[in-house]
Structure formats: C-alpha cells, structure tokens
Amino acid sequence: MASPKPEVPAGGEKITIENGKLNVPDRPIIPFIEGDGTGPDIWRASVRVLDAAVQKAYGGRKTIRWTEVYAGEKSYQLFSTWLPDETVAAFREYLVGIKGPLTTPVGGGIRSLNVALRQMLDLYVCLRPVRWFHGVPSPVKRPEAVDMVIFRENTEDVYAGIEFEEGSADVKKVVAFLKDNFPKMYDKIRFPETAAIGIKPISREGSDRLIRSAIQYAIANKRKSVTIVHKGNIMKFTEGAFRNHGYALAEAEFGDATYTWGQWEKTKAAGGEEAANAEQKAALASGKVLVKDAIADITLQQVLTRPNEFDVIATMNLNGDYLSDALAAQVGGIGIAPGGNINYVTGHAVFEATHGTAPKYAGLDQVNPGSVILSGEMMLRYLGWTEAADLVIKGMDGAIGAKTVTYDFARLMEGARQVKCSEFGDAVIKAM
Numbered sequence: 001m002a003s004p005k006p007e008v009p010a011g012g013e014k015i016t017i018e019n020g021k022l023n024v025p026d027r028p029i030i031p032f033i034e035g036d037g038t039g040p041d042i043w044r045a046s047v048r049v050l051d052a053a054v055q056k057a058y059g060g061r062k063t064i065r066w067t068e069v070y071a072g073e074k075s076y077q078l079f080s081t082w083l084p085d086e087t088v089a090a091f092r093e094y095l096v097g098i099k100g101p102l103t104t105p106v107g108g109g110i111r112s113l114n115v116a117l118r119q120m121l122d123l124y125v126c127l128r129p130v131r132w133f134h135g136v137p138s139p140v141k142r143p144e145a146v147d148m149v150i151f152r153e154n155t156e157d158v159y160a161g162i163e164f165e166e167g168s169a170d171v172k173k174v175v176a177f178l179k180d181n182f183p184k185m186y187d188k189i190r191f192p193e194t195a196a197i198g199i200k201p202i203s204r205e206g207s208d209r210l211i212r213s214a215i216q217y218a219i220a221n222k223r224k225s226v227t228i229v230h231k232g233n234i235m236k237f238t239e240g241a242f243r244n245h246g247y248a249l250a251e252a253e254f255g256d257a258t259y260t261w262g263q264w265e266k267t268k269a270a271g272g273e274e275a276a277n278a279e280q281k282a283a284l285a286s287g288k289v290l291v292k293d294a295i296a297d298i299t300l301q302q303v304l305t306r307p308n309e310f311d312v313i314a315t316m317n318l319n320g321d322y323l324s325d326a327l328a329a330q331v332g333g334i335g336i337a338p339g340g341n342i343n344y345v346t347g348h349a350v351f352e353a354t355h356g357t358a359p360k361y362a363g364l365d366q367v368n369p370g371s372v373i374l375s376g377e378m379m380l381r382y383l384g385w386t387e388a389a390d391l392v393i394k395g396m397d398g399a400i401g402a403k404t405v406t407y408d409f410a411r412l413m414e415g416a417r418q419v420k421c422s423e424f425g426d427a428v429i430k431a432m
C-alpha cells in the first residue's frame with residue numbers, strides 16, 4: 001500500500017449539499033476507518049449488516065460504495081503517520097463517513113485522533129441517542145424509561161487540548177503571566193511550582209450552534225424538553241455562560257416553540273410563583289418544548305432516579321463524554337451505544353460508536369458490534385435512507401429478542417445463546 005489516498009470506487013458518486021439539503025446519489029461514496037483494537041472485528045460485522053439492509057430495502061437500486069481511509073495504528077504501520085491529510089480530505093470531499101474507535105494514550109504521546117477529526121472537520125455536534133432495546137439486560141428497574149438524545153458540544157472545552165505540562169518552559173510562562181497580570185487568580189493556584197495548567201474555551205458561537213441544533217431536533221421530533229446540563233455554579237463564565245446563552249437563544253430564535261426556565265424566573269420575579277407556574281403550564285399544554293437546565297452532578301443522579309424528566313440534553317464536551325457512557329450503562333452498556341459527529345451547516349458527518357477500542361478483546365471476534373451497526377443506522381437515516389435504517393432496527397430487535405447476543409449481554413441474560421461478533425451480524429441480517 002503506497003499511498004493513503006483512498007480509491008475512488010467504480011460507479012460511486014459524491015454526496016453533495018445544496019441550500020442546507022443533502023443530495024444523496026444512489027451509489028454514494030462513503031469513506032470508512034476500520035479503527036484500532038476491536039475496530040476491525042466490529043467493522044467487518046457492521047458493514048455486512050449495513051449492506052444487507054440497503055440491498056433488502058432497495059433491491060440493488062441503491063448501494064453504498066465504501067472506500068477505506070486510514071487513521072490510528074493501521075495508518076501508522078502503513079504510512080508512518082497517525083492521521084494522513086488524505087483521510088481528512090476524503091471526509092471533507094465525500095461529506096459523510098463512518099469510523100471505528102481509535103486509541104489515545106493516557107498522560108503523554110499523541111493527542112486524540114478522534115477529537116482531532118471532529119475539530120478539523122468542525123463537527124460541532126456529537127449526537128448520541130440513548131434508548132433501550134426490548135430484552136437487553138440492564139442494571140436499572142425501568143430501562144424503557146430511558147429515551148434521551150445527547151447533544152454534546154464537540155469542538156471546545158478542555159478537549160481543545162490547551163494544556164501546559166508541569167515543569168515545562170511554557171507552563172512557567174503561563175504562570176508568570178498570571179502572576180504579573182492576574183495576581184488574585186495566581187494566588188488561587190495552590191502549588192504554582194508544580195502545577196500543570198489547562199484552559200477551557202467555551203464561546204458564545206460554539207454554545208449557540210450546539211444548543212440551536214438540540215432545540216431544532218427537539219421541535220422536529222416532538223420532544224418534550226431540552227435540558228441544558230452544566231456546572232455553571234462553579235465555572236460561572238464558561239459553563240454558567242453556556243446555560244445563559246441557551247436560554248437567550250431559545251427565547252430569541254425559538255420563542256414561538258419553546259418555554260424556558262429563564263422566562264419562568266422572570267415571570268416569578270414580576271408576578272409570583274403561581275403566575276410563573278400557570279404560564280409554564282399553558283405553554284407546555286400548547287405543545288411548546290420546555291428548555292430547562294440542571295447542574296451536571298445532580299444530573300448524573302437524576303437520569304437514574306427520574307429518567308422520565310430527561311429528553312433531549314444539550315451539554316459541553318466533557319459533561320457529554322461522561323454522561324453518554326453513564327447513560328449507555330442504563331440501557332445495557334456501551335456495546336450498543338451509537339453516535340454521530342455532525343456539522344448541520346456544512347453537512348459533514350462522521351458516525352462512530354460511543355465506546356473505545358476495548359483492546360483486551362482485539363482480534364477475538366467477541367465484542368458487540370451493535371454500537372457501530374446502530375451508528376450506521378444513524379448514518380442511513382441522515383442520508384434519508386429510512387427504509388434501510390428501519391431494517392437495521394428490525395434486525396437488532398429480532399436478534400436481541402431471540403436472545404442471540406454477544407458475551408456482554410449473554411453474561412447478564414438468562415437463557416441467552418452467546419455468539420461471536422460476526423455471528424451477531426449474521427443474526428441481525430437474518431432478522432431483517
């Protein structure tokens with residue numbers, strides 16, 4: 001393999017976007033990254049499921065023309081680079097893609113390739129729906145009550161990677177700058193000689209576009225509420241501002257379709273709590289979406305104890321990362337948690353599972369491919385190939401309903417037939 005430039009598959013055509021609407025040809029070229037660790041096992045099973053769904057839905061009239069692009073360990077082995085420019089260029093050119101997980105070392109080494117791709121392509125929404133499939137073993141009593149859609153901001157926050165290492169010349173400059181210019185802030189650094197420093201950018205534009213997408217989704221999908229999750233009591237100017245931007249945006253851009261707790265507060269201040277409650281009740285009865293907020297720590301408790309009160313969630317990068325793994329556990333685990341990284345303005349989207357490379361299972365054909373299968377289902381729906389997407393769901397429902405499952409579910413289920421990763425793919429196809 002001499003070049004990381006992707007092959008152009010015969011007969012394939014590019015997906016384009018015009019006036020905010022995707023034009024999807026019948027033979028779209030879709031780049032994919034296999035991923036590290038368990039990525040190749042999962043991809044092999046998933047691509048068969050996606051192709052089978054498309055074949056069954058359209059009888060050959062539509063097919064995906066996959067083209068492999070490289071990143072992570074495979075790319076490093078082949079081309080001595082972790083993320084070739086050609087890979088980023090392919091996702092730019094073909095608009096929609098899908099990827100397996102990529103390894104990020106802890107405490108040193110390369111920064112996350114996953115995060116880098118999201119930033120380079122400006123995929124500002126990390127969309128992670130969390131729902132329960134009938135029969136999936138879950139640690140909670142009523143997993144069916146969990147039906148939430150996380151909108152995680154994907155380009156800012158501590159994930160921007162603005163960090164200065166302890167003892168480095170750079171951190172000394174940053175600390176000296178704080179000492180000279182912001183002495184009160186400098187005094188708050190408990191051990192300035194040995195502190196590493198991280199910077200967390202949260203912008204108005206970044207917050208607005210994420211929250212706008214969440215509200216638009218809630219309105220389009222007739223959801224009841226959007227909860228803005230933040231730690232704004234402690235980080236007032238970053239996470240607190242995110243909440244404030246959210247209320248201001250909802251009121252300015254979606255006044256006809258939303259009612260906010262910000263409005264409730266204003267009415268309460270002017271006319272008392274009863275008046276505010278009556279106003280909220282009337283707004284919700286008329287079908288408006290409630291835009292509210294919750295602090296991140298209590299959110300992690302309440303999504304467990306009162307899942308019915310959460311619907312669409314809009315949050316920043318780190319909170320969203322924690323929340324998406326925690327919520328995945330409630331509906332049966334990370335093995336079937338899908339996601340998509342999307343820029344709703346340019347149309348660029350890269351779909352990927354919520355989980356990582358699960359390295360201890362690499363090459364064993366053992367893990368659950370459901371996460372990438374369902375990420376593919378999200379991709380099909382994004383393309384407007386609803387019939388194929390519905391078949392993927394039918395197949396997943398059928399396989400799980402028949403208790404034909406991978407080890408992660410089998411260990412928690414009575415009477416399950418444990419199958420390999422590839423065999424689970426077969427079971428999904430059979431059940432379509």
Ligand SMILES: NC(=O)C1=CN([C@@H]2O[C@H](COP(=O)(O)OP(=O)(O)OC[C@H]3O[C@@H](n4cnc5c(N)ncnc54)[C@H](OP(=O)(O)O)[C@@H]3O)[C@@H](O)[C@H]2O)C=CC1
Pocket residue numbers: 100101102103104105114334335336352353354355356357358359367368369370371408
């Ligand atoms: N978007 C991405 O590419 C992501 C990459 N990563 C990276 O992945 C690497 C490993 O991260 P780690 O923290 O171990 O998290 P992982 O999500 O990779 O794995 C943690 C555990 O989750 C379970 N699990 C994960 N995937 C599956 C699956 N498909 N089917 C069944 N169970 C699954 C396994 O649990 P059990 O052992 O109980 O069976 C596994 O040991 C790191 O380098 C990290 O940075 C992490 C998250 C996202």
Ligand SMILES: O=C(O)CCC(=O)C(=O)O
Pocket residue numbers: 102103104112113114115321354356
């Ligand atoms: O990039 C990584 O290695 C981890 C990313 C992650 O945890 C996530 O996107 O949920």
Ligand SMILES: [Mg+2]
Pocket residue numbers: 321322325354
């Ligand atoms: Mg994560």
